[in-house]
Amino acid sequence: MLSFREPGLGCARGRSRSDRSMNARSRDFIGRRGELRALDNALTECARGQLRFALVSGEAGIGKTALARRFADVARRAAAQVLITECAQEDRSRPFAPLLQLSGPFAPLAADSVGHPVPAGPDRDRAFAAVAARLREAALNRPVVVVLEDLHWSDEETLRVLPYLARRVADASVLVVATVRSDIAGSATLVRTLVDLRRRDAVELRLPPLTPSQVGLLMRSVLEKGRIDSALLSYVAERSEGNPLFVEELVRGLIDHGWVAFVNAAWQPVRSLADATVPTSVGASVRDRLALMPAEIRWILSNAAVIGPRFTFDLLLETAGTSRGAVVAAVRARIEAELIEERQADGPTFVFRHALLMTGSIAARGAEHWSHVLPRRDGRMREASARLGITSHRREPSGCKNRRGRLASPRTQAWRLIWRERLLLPVRIIPTVPRCFACTRGLRPMLVGASR
Ligand SMILES: Nc1ncnc2c1ncn2[C@@H]1O[C@H](COP(=O)(O)OP(=O)(O)OP(=O)(O)O)[C@@H](O)[C@H]1O
Ligand SMILES: [Mg+2]
Incomplete structure (x- = not known):
């Protein structure tokens, strides 16, 4: 059977040895x-x-x-x-x-x-x-x-x-x-x-934020081994405001961008953290991490984010328009980057490790991307629904009108959909996302109404 977690096969460019020693699986549970x-x-x-x-x-x-x-x-x-x-x-x-x-x-x-x-x-x-x-x-x-x-x-x-x-x-x-x-x-x-x-x-x-000392414990658990420099500890505690997801993302961002490294048995800044240009949100951190990957892999993986929080290997392959090998490599890269996890199901199925990681993956894509992936995805959904005989709560898209009542272009519809469905959710973590006008009809019924 195809293995999506083979050592050494991650293809994120710029991954350092120290990065690979970050411990994704056996994290300690902190506080609470x-x-x-x-x-x-x-x-x-x-x-x-x-x-x-x-x-x-x-x-x-x-x-x-x-x-x-x-x-x-x-x-x-x-x-x-x-x-x-x-x-x-x-x-x-x-x-x-x-x-x-x-x-x-x-x-x-x-x-x-x-x-x-x-x-x-x-x-x-x-x-x-x-x-x-x-x-x-x-x-x-x-x-x-x-x-x-x-x-x-x-x-x-x-x-x-x-x-x-x-x-x-x-x-x-x-x-x-x-x-x-x-x-x-x-x-x-x-x-x-x-x-x-x-x-x-x-x-x-x-749930309140983690205290600075709990942030330190979480960092120890994430980094697995070695001492952690006190300047690094206070930098992450302050920047993350005690949000554990952001702690994990910040630590990864600092390592990926070469601000922090494992030197002399300790995790420490190798340049002044005062100048660090690290992401200020989880979404930005994901975009930065994707930027380190080859373009083809980025393309395939943002398809996954458009498909939704769960996707099958087959559907990803279908939307990729490229070789099976490239899709396998892309999936492995994402698992290595701890953006997705494999789940047991009938065939290879994957989930985003966190909703914000999916949001960040989509934000970089344009409307063409959506119009490329959505028809395939929804075609598959409809097929599955028909097989299961589920029709009762499915509605067809009614089209998305602009303020003058005209049907908006597919491109506009796709953009509205992106904003509405994905980017308005993480209010605190991605605080700079602008509000957009509501799309009350549009493509949403097709997405939420179509059964699996
Ligand atoms: N007490 C903790 N100890 C160790 N790790 C933690 C703790 N709390 C959260 N984490 C880690 O932080 C990340 C985010 O946590 P989690 O998914 O539980 O957040 P959440 O509140 O459920 O977010 P959402 O509202 O988006 O579902 C996970 O990787 C999780 O393992
Ligand atoms: Mg949750």
């Missing part, structure tokens, strides 16, 4: 003791027969997922049954999308064998009741922990299930841990759901 204790207490209460909710919130990259995954390990060790799922921006118009991924107690939400979600009305009421009954049954012998990631991207239906469960299985040993970004304006339903859950005494965990 109070938060873990609060979640642990909630699990204890839930084990006594009480449904609990925990809301983990904070800005992009602050460590919500890291905390939720860490707690999931703790809960597994405590013999709880842990179910993890995530809401995806692309699935916002698919009813119950994150819950259908879980199946098990949530299987009644899919009314038929090919995955059509339950329609509105009595069928839906019956399905909700069946989910409540199954959850109660599953939690009879050991607590069930449901980790629901990125609630800000949830579909409306999933948001409605949560308050329902709060009412119907209040005495079941179920703990729902939801992560939600504080820097994204949520829908009215999200706001209502959060208010409802808070009224029901949800455990509220707003």
